[in-house]
Amino acid sequence: MDCCGHEGPGSGDARFEIKKVADGVHVAVAAPAYKVNSNTALIESDGGVIVVDTHSKPSAARVIIERLRDLTPKPVRYVVNTHFHWDHWHGNEAYPAAYPDAEIVTNQITREAMVTKGLERIQDHVRQGPGEIARLKTDLAAARAPEQRAKLEADLRLAEAYLAEVRALRPALPTIVFERTMRLYRRDREIQLLHLGRAHTEGDVFVYLPKEKVVVTGDAVIGWTPFMGDGYPEDWVATLDRLAQLDFTHIILGHGDVAGREWLRTFRSYIHDMVEAVRQEVAAGATLEEVKQRVPAKLAAVYEKPFSAYADYRPWRTGVLGNIERTYAMVS
Numbered sequence: 001m002d003c004c005g006h007e008g009p010g011s012g013d014a015r016f017e018i019k020k021v022a023d024g025v026h027v028a029v030a031a032p033a034y035k036v037n038s039n040t041a042l043i044e045s046d047g048g049v050i051v052v053d054t055h056s057k058p059s060a061a062r063v064i065i066e067r068l069r070d071l072t073p074k075p076v077r078y079v080v081n082t083h084f085h086w087d088h089w090h091g092n093e094a095y096p097a098a099y100p101d102a103e104i105v106t107n108q109i110t111r112e113a114m115v116t117k118g119l120e121r122i123q124d125h126v127r128q129g130p131g132e133i134a135r136l137k138t139d140l141a142a143a144r145a146p147e148q149r150a151k152l153e154a155d156l157r158l159a160e161a162y163l164a165e166v167r168a169l170r171p172a173l174p175t176i177v178f179e180r181t182m183r184l185y186r187r188d189r190e191i192q193l194l195h196l197g198r199a200h201t202e203g204d205v206f207v208y209l210p211k212e213k214v215v216v217t218g219d220a221v222i223g224w225t226p227f228m229g230d231g232y233p234e235d236w237v238a239t240l241d242r243l244a245q246l247d248f249t250h251i252i253l254g255h256g257d258v259a260g261r262e263w264l265r266t267f268r269s270y271i272h273d274m275v276e277a278v279r280q281e282v283a284a285g286a287t288l289e290e291v292k293q294r295v296p297a298k299l300a301a302v303y304e305k306p307f308s309a310y311a312d313y314r315p316w317r318t319g320v321l322g323n324i325e326r327t328y329a330m331v332s
């Protein structure tokens with residue numbers, strides 16, 4: 001891995017480091033942001049570029065479009081969405097605007113989730129924006145320490161910019177869907193889009209390049225504690241076991257730096273051990289509050305450190321509580 005990292009000028013909280021993963025395969029690793037951005041995989045092929053995931057807003061996707069022009073003159077042909085969460089598809093509209101022939105691809109389950117849940121959540125963001133801005137203004141008025149004031153001022157600017165952007169959003173839904181598998185055979189590359197079962201959402205899509213031994217996971221695997229609010233913790237492990245059967249060396253995560261198979265093993269075993277610990281507690285009759293006390297204490301020795309690479313941004317101690325709540329609700 002090497003090459004060409006630079007940050008976007010005047011792009012708010014959309015900052016990316018572009019890294020080469022294989023010949024013609026790059027990832028834009030998103031820096032932690034006030035409004036979280038996903039990573040984007042950029043796969044060049046003879047027919048054009050395939051982009052995987054489009055961040056939380058069109059302005060962030062436009063940063064990628066600019067960066068892409070440093071890498072290749074080829075147009076974007078396909079945009080793949082790995083799942084229906086806002087931080088992976090709200091930037092979609094930037095691509096057909098810049099490349100009129102671009103098609104947006106996902107699986108049937110994910111497109112349906114965008115229509116039934118995603119569109120509504122855009123309206124939630126529009127409704128919740130003013131309250132969030134008012135809270136930041138109250139906090140700013142009460143803040144004294146210069147460092148804290150600077151942080152709140154920056155967050156306030158980002159919250160205001162985001163609200164303006166989400167109000168103007170013109171959600172670009174996928175134009176092509178598949179059921180379980182879609183394969184693109186290019187002269188120079190084979191690209192597989194795979195649904196391997198439920199994990200982070202009901203419809204997670206993996207993008208697999210068998211020749212280059214690269215897989216793009218969306219948020220089924222990330223660099224910090226997984227978010228399980230729409231997830232299926234009990235199915236997740238089996239889905240990752242199916243993923244592990246594929247032959248690859250490099251994993252482009254939904255969030256966080258490029259990883260190897262070692263991280264997949266750690267990530268999988270965290271979910272497995274968390275689910276098993278919750279299940280045992282529930283079987284013994286523990287309340288949710290008791291489970292939230294005991295399970296982090298039990299798992300911390302093994303998992304707190306590996307899941308703390310982005311500890312300031314997404315602390316494990318907070319993430320694990322959300323994971324326990326979701327798992328508790330599903331197993332009890």
Ligand SMILES: [Zn+2]
Nearest residue numbers: 038087219254
């Ligand atoms: Zn995400």
